[in-house]
Amino acid sequence: MSDFQLAVHSIGRHFGGLRALHDVSFVVPPGQICSVIGPNGAGKSTLLNILSGVTPPSAGTITLGGRRLDRLPAHRRVVAGIARTFQNLQLFDELTVLENVMIGAHTRSRSGFVAGLIGSPGARRDTASARHTALQLLDRLGLADRAQASAQSLSYGEAKIMEIARAMASEPRILLLDEPLAGLPGGAVERVAQVVVDLNRSGTSIILVEHNVRVVMQLSHHIVVLSNGELISEGTPQHVQADPAVIEAYLGEPADAA
Numbered sequence: 001m002s003d004f005q006l007a008v009h010s011i012g013r014h015f016g017g018l019r020a021l022h023d024v025s026f027v028v029p030p031g032q033i034c035s036v037i038g039p040n041g042a043g044k045s046t047l048l049n050i051l052s053g054v055t056p057p058s059a060g061t062i063t064l065g066g067r068r069l070d071r072l073p074a075h076r077r078v079v080a081g082i083a084r085t086f087q088n089l090q091l092f093d094e095l096t097v098l099e100n101v102m103i104g105a106h107t108r109s110r111s112g113f114v115a116g117l118i119g120s121p122g123a124r125r126d127t128a129s130a131r132h133t134a135l136q137l138l139d140r141l142g143l144a145d146r147a148q149a150s151a152q153s154l155s156y157g158e159a160k161i162m163e164i165a166r167a168m169a170s171e172p173r174i175l176l177l178d179e180p181l182a183g184l185p186g187g188a189v190e191r192v193a194q195v196v197v198d199l200n201r202s203g204t205s206i207i208l209v210e211h212n213v214r215v216v217m218q219l220s221h222h223i224v225v226l227s228n229g230e231l232i233s234e235g236t237p238q239h240v241q242a243d244p245a246v247i248e249a250y251l252g253e254p255a256d257a258a
C-alpha cells in the first residue's frame with residue numbers, strides 16, 4: 001500500500017546566498033526507517049524543518065499518500081500524519097511527564113489543551129482520551145512509572161523518550177526524529193534505539209537524522225546521504241557504506257586517492 005508513502009521531490013532551500021538544499025528527491029515507503037546522514041552543515045536539519053513545516057522550501061514539493069503537504073502549516077501537517085522531535089529538548093519543566101505527553105495528543109483533538117483546562121464537556125472528553133492515549137504510550141515506551149513525576153526530574157535519556165512519546169501521541173504515520181541519540185550515555189543509546197525499532201515494528205514510518213552511524217547502519221531500511229545540500233547517495237546501509245561518494249564526503253578526499 002502506498003497510502004502513506006512520503007515523496008520528497010526536487011526540494012531546494014536558500015538562505016540568502018547560501019544554498020542549504022538543492023534538488024533533493026527521495027521516497028519513504030510506508031513502514032520504513034529512512035535515515036538522513038551527512039557531514040555537518042549538509043542540510044539534514046533544514047530538510048527536517050521543511051518536512052515538518054518549520055521552514056518553507058524555496059523549491060520542490062512534498063506529498064504524503066499523494067496529498068501535497070508543502071503548503072500546509074506545521075499544525076495541519078501533524079493532523080495529516082507527520083510529527084517530529086527536536087534536536088534540543090523541548091520540555092515543559094513544570095508539568096508532569098503525563099501532561100507533557102498529553103499535549104501531543106491534544107494536537108489532534110478538536111478542543112485543544114487550554115479548552116481542556118477550562119473544562120467544557122467536549123473538552124473534558126478530549127482530555128480523558130488524551131490522558132488514555134498518553135498513559136498507553138508511556139506504558140509502551142517503558143516510562144509508565146514516571147507518569148506523575150515532573151518532567152525536569154527525568155534523566156536525559158528518559159526525557160528524550162518522553163519527547164518521542166509526545167510526538168507519537170498525535171498518532172503520526174511518519175515520525176521525524178532529529179538526533180534522538182545525541183548526548184546520551186551508552187546504555188540510554190540502546191534504550192532509545194530500541195524504542196525507535198519498536199515504534200517502527202508497530203507500523204510507524206520513521207525519518208531519522210542521526211550522527212551515530214553505527215546505530216543508523218543497524219536500524220535503517222534505507223539511508224539518504226546529503227553533502228553540501230545535495231543528495232549524493234541513497235540505498236541500503238550496505239550500499240551507502242561502500243559508496244565512494246559517501247566515503248569522500250566524510251573523509252574529504254576521493255576514496256581512491258588514499
Ligand SMILES: Nc1ncnc2c1ncn2[C@@H]1O[C@H](COP(=O)(O)OP(=O)(O)OP(=O)(O)O)[C@@H](O)[C@H]1O
Pocket residue numbers: 015018019020038039040041042043044045046047
Ligand atoms: N536559518 C538559517 N539561516 C541561515 N543559514 C542557515 C539557516 N539554517 C541553516 N543554515 C545553513 O544551512 C546549511 C545547512 O544547515 P543544516 O543545519 O541543515 O545542516 P545539518 O546537516 O543539519 O548540520 P549539523 O549536522 O551540523 O546539524 C548550513 O550551512 C547552515 O549554516
